[in-house]
Amino acid sequence: MLRRTFIQAAASALIAVGLSWSAHAEDRFITVASTTSTQDSGLFNVLLPAFTAKTGITVKVIAQGTGQALDTARRGDADVVFVHAKAQELKFLADGFGVKRYPVMYNDFVVVGPKSDPAGIGGSKDVAAAFKAIADKKAPFVSRGDKSGTNTAELNLWKAAGVDLQAVRGDWYREIGQGMGATLNTANAMAAYTLSDRGTWIAFANKGDLGIVVEGDKKLFNQYGVMLVNPAKIPTVKVNDGQAFIDWLVSPEGQAVIAGYHIGDKQLFFPNANDPNA
Amino acid sequence: MLQDMTILSSVLSLLGGDGGRLLEIVLLSLGVTITAVVCAGFVGLPLGAGLALVRFPGRTVVIVLVNTLMGFPPVVAGLVIFLLLSRSGPLGGLGLLFTPKAMMIAQFVLVLPIVVALSRQTIEDLWTEYRDHLTSLGAGRLGSIPTLLWDARFSLVTTMLAGLGRASAEVGAILIVGGNIAGFTRTMTTSIALETSKGDLPLAMALGVILMSLTLAINGLAYGISRVGARFSGKS
Known part of the structure; x- marks a missing residue:
């Protein structure tokens, strides 16, 4: 029953x-x-x-x-x-x-990075030179690594900087295969540089020690x-x-x-x- | 650093100010999860009991397989169901991808092996105990299934709760097949994933606290009901 x-x-x-x-x-x-x-x-x-x-x-x-x-x-x-x-x-x-x-x-895209700015690119308007400096100093960089629009733009910027990513990549270059927000969280936690669209960056609530280091270059148009x-x-x-x-x-x-x-x-x-x- | 006070105030403002949308998300989560678990119970409990009692060639292989499927990675389950339900997949004509029904199917697939495997073990143990008694009453193995299921009902509550735990905590599969569409397929767990990715960690944590409270409430309720039931049927 x-x-x-x-x-x-x-x-x-x-x-x-x-x-x-x-x-x-x-x-x-x-x-x-x-x-x-x-x-x-x-x-x-x-x-x-x-x-x-x-x-x-x-x-x-x-x-x-x-x-x-x-x-x-x-x-x-x-x-x-x-x-x-x-x-x-x-x-x-x-x-x-x-x-x-x-x-x-x-x-537009912006390059964000930690206040300590290990690659010394803060305030630059030349994103290609900034990317070159990051690669030369092997400063930590978090990549979306997910074939997104931002990831595509990032890969084009390495090309524009004359950096052969396959040749120089090492521990400093981390592909995390996640969305923009998760990538910013990771960059914050690792004190690393990353490329973000400005909209997500402004709305992002966990900026921590990160700030914009490079902006205003025509190459960063989105x-x-x-x-x-x-x-x-x-x-x-x-x-x-x-x-x-x-x-x-x-x-x-x-x-x-x-x-x-x-x-x-x-x-x-x-x-x-x-x-x-x- | 996350401050306890920030989380607490996030919990309170979720429950108060933006309560309507939170309620929608909670109801969807509960609806999907409970439907999936109840369906898995209706299918899985008789299957588990059948597997415990009926001897057939390859039975051992099936048991090992079902036990293995308890560890089916949700993201793989999600991907398989995604490919089946996609418009270009074999079941694409149903138009189920990115709907709550797709999430329900995914959770059903994940919960079913747990229900079958655990109920098989429970019923098999009970069968060794009751075998002579039931046989002397003239009940065959198949005929004994309803009696054994009914008799094991209080142990089977734990089986169902294990299934519920799997379903309510799951995010990998429902994110793929549901699409995390705001107001339509956004659940507690996918909201937590989304708020984390937006960097709103206090809100994500607050949602987590609410989800865990709900799980606690459901488990407490289930335990209470089975204790009361056991007392009334003299099985405590």
Whole structure:
């Protein structure tokens, strides 16, 4: 008797939970594969509610590195990609997985490091020279090591500095294979240098002894782009709602929300959808 | 350095100010975990009992295999389920990836071997004790399964709690198959991982304190219920 009551209670609880979830699933939503920087910086917390209020479309964000986000889209598990590594984005387009790339906004990368500044690069505006100094002194450096947009930018900077990473890498160069926030935590704990996008850096709450050592070089420019996944390749893509999100992002209204996102008095992202070369 | 006071005030402000979103996360965590564990119980307990009583070729191999699967790395389980449920995978048509159901499946897969392996051991021990009695009543091995499960129910509570512990503490698998989507697949453990990566260590720690308190409450409740039950059935 007791057993039967228990089984009935458990079964009805299961059904109730199942029903509430299927009700959830009927909502109008799109899935966006994006980057850890847009999430960790807090931008999505203001951007997405504004879009949902306007259109009634819920946006589900999977925050990954740019490489992984593009891969998620290639598998057909996302409708839109919103990432920041132009070369990888153009390859995604060339492979036929994207419909069209729209520039959305930019910020910049900064080199952060410990106050002790063992490579002596504090205040420099020449990021290539700074990277060269880090490699020469074998000062600790934490790399994302995850094919993200930031990781891609970092590898390009080593190239620009004329440093052959494979030849000189040693204990001082640590690839941790994690997101931007985790990388900053590690850099803080190890008193190491790292490259971060400015948005995540400003929003990051565990700066400890870290500070910006290099900023303002043109090479540190960080452009974000958005693409609809090509329905010709992935038939399940939600074309209308996905395109609605993109259209809104590049519209004056979406661009204004991006420009309006501040932490303290600092603006984190700068809209530039009207720049065709971005 | 983390200050105890910062954590404490984070716990309090979570419970107070931003309580709505916290409640959502807690309910989702509990919903996913408890559903997965209950399902694993319905499937795993009879399987475990069957494995204890029924002799068949290769039984030893199955037992060793199930025992091994108790240590199935969650991140591997997550990856396998991710590849199955991805749109380009064999079950992609179901559209389950990045949903609470996908997280439930992942936890079910992780908890099932624990329930099967531990209940198999419990029932097998009980069978050696009751064998003659049950046989004299004319019950076959298969026919004895419900009786043995019912008789072992208080020991099996611990089995289920071990499964619950595995599920509620898990982050690797549900992060991969759920995607940690805010307000949809963000659970206690994935929130803790996220807040840690944002460098908000007091908030992450506060969430950890709440998760552990919940686990403590559930375990206390289960222990209390089984003690009361045992007393009423004269098994204390």
